[in-house]
Amino acid sequence: MSAAVSPLAPKSYPEMPAVRGVRMATAAAGIKYKNRTDVLLMVFDEPASVAGVFTKSKCPSAPVDFCRANLAQGVARAVVVNSGNANAFTGVKGRAATELTGKSAAEAVGCAANEVFLASTGVIGEPLDATKFAGVLGQMNTDAKGDFWQEAAKAIMTTDTYPKVATRTAEIGGVTVTINGIAKGAGMIAPDMATMLSFVVTDADIAPTALQALLAAGVGPTFNSVTVDSDTSTSDTLMLFATGAARADGQVRIETAEDSRLGSFREALNDVLKDLALQVVRDGEGARKMVEITVTGAENDAAAKKIALSIANSPLVKTAVAGEDANWGRVVMAVGKSGEMADRDRLAIWFGHVRVAVNGERDADYSEAEATAVMKNQDIPVKVDIGLGNGTATVWTCDLTKEYVEINGDYRS
């Protein structure tokens, strides 16, 4: 963990209300870190609907395999998350560790092992000693309480410099429901699903298939539109749980994602996902600047996103931002290398409100001083119009600084 909090951290944290139907506890099991919590237990006293999206890595971690298998059931009673060790590329031992943890959690909360979900984050390739926290889950279940979101977010941090929480409310058929989420992630962050763990819980009553459809749709313009370093973790996990406790207020269960009563909920959910995803970028390892890249006029939306990510992942663009240099030539380079249709002579580029290039050359009215002033801000909007079609996309990234190199050149020591 870095000592100092990212300069891009939110200036204030929201009060996180309890969400009916979920209790949480943390413990310091000493998996890697000293003097801090590193295990989180979430308990659903009544079976909750569950949805999840995971890394697209061809070499996923053991916990990702475990969750994918259990997701078919659609029901969750417990979640165990640890930081410090990713339990990835740990072979047979890794599977044994997930089995042991699943079994221990099931015993602790009194459920079936396939109603347990797991996530691990930290170093890859080191065996995870699951006995370290398996023994404490019973006590954690006893201690678990609803008003514990900030502590939960802290327990899952690795190189994060601040805990990431978000909350919104929505209405379903006149009944108010709450959506709370936590996330961790600071490096190895790239679509799809960064080195990123996130757990979102609502008290709404929504069937698992509907929940999965809502999550799958919500992740595209949020978690799958952020990148810190283009590296994709073996452990990326985003899970959404619906406890159904709002039934007590008369909320009628939602069975499909097409249900018209979901309008407010969908919006609030996507807000939570975007809020958390952007907090991850704002905590990008070594980040000093947040960059919002909007591409318009591409052949289609998919092309726009590919171009936007090509810009966002370019080391030369990211170092220019770090150097407060309005180097739009590198933006052109990144558009060109994306492989998507582009016509040099139709491109236009803006840094903030300053149009620096138009029709394939430098804007005649462009003031270097004005552009440089934009680059001195913490938040830098970059817009690129391709001039060919109606495709649009927005992605978020951070700058590439010496501190990123420092953090990652010295991670295991």
Place this chain on the structure above:
Amino acid sequence: MSAAVSPLAPKSYPEMPAVRGVRMATAAAGIKYKNRTDVLLMVFDEPASVAGVFTKSKCPSAPVDFCRANLAQGVARAVVVNSGNANAFTGVKGRAATELTGKSAAEAVGCAANEVFLASTGVIGEPLDATKFAGVLGQMNTDAKGDFWQEAAKAIMTTDTYPKVATRTAEIGGVTVTINGIAKGAGMIAPDMATMLSFVVTDADIAPTALQALLAAGVGPTFNSVTVDSDTSTSDTLMLFATGAARADGQVRIETAEDSRLGSFREALNDVLKDLALQVVRDGEGARKMVEITVTGAENDAAAKKIALSIANSPLVKTAVAGEDANWGRVVMAVGKSGEMADRDRLAIWFGHVRVAVNGERDADYSEAEATAVMKNQDIPVKVDIGLGNGTATVWTCDLTKEYVEINGDYRS
């Protein structure tokens, strides 16, 4: 330009013999740099066969467009290269600059404008004042001489810390021919065709179509297998010229690339290309370590290359190398994110001679001290066996250091 020469620079430079049929001169036109040469003129007194491969950027520079158009002719009489300004994304002015330069060079050497080839490297998006060097080409033609390869390599440098030259000899039907090459490039280096200019000249007599086939085949395992930062320039240009002067020794013109007399030449050409390509990596911006990544056992060669490039371009792998950290977990991550077929439980990974992982977990016999000793070297071989098929590939890259960030956060100032 960085002040210090890369620690990975070759310990000695070869004596570069003259190649019959080509003369060169340089000039200091003050395009961007002060007190150094920045224009190179190559003259072929007799028409030379010409072949070329260029950036795959969708936004190529004006000189790339110019060369592509002239390549159809297959004949070269002059090459003009400048550093300091890439003449890329310069719109109508960019095209005007190439027209003026082509015309001026044609007048200077007495040829048609479509027998002239151009390349520019440096800042993107700034208009290039071609009048600065158009006027000096006549005198350069008068001064041009054959024994001038080191000077030629120096004139085309940008952030390079040393000039890149290579030479080999070959035999074609009993006649000895020479192949000389120069290159520049240090950042914005990625397949296909890095921010990289390279000009290779032989005195062999080879028809343009055969020359193009030889170059296209040779570039795959050489220039298209190196990466510094995954960024692809708008200006990448690799050209191969055959002056045909070896006719004087009785060399019979080669008409097709399948000609069996080309064995020795093909090998020597590929050696020159590899030599130059690796010199580009060794001069990677801020580089302190050279990494050779070999992937075996992939589904096929294309899959192996995609996996190898995923490893080579991973910021987390590259920062680990910078930190002398044998962090093979990040190699697994990069294999997983490549999208190519992989089975976690079949992977094996070596740093140098040290096998650190096998069958999906840490090698039981692996010594961290031994692996760390490998990481302390300047040249670090990394091998990954996917365990699925017979596909292999080797690519080369360098580490990602704070100096890379420094150089590129401050390039335009």
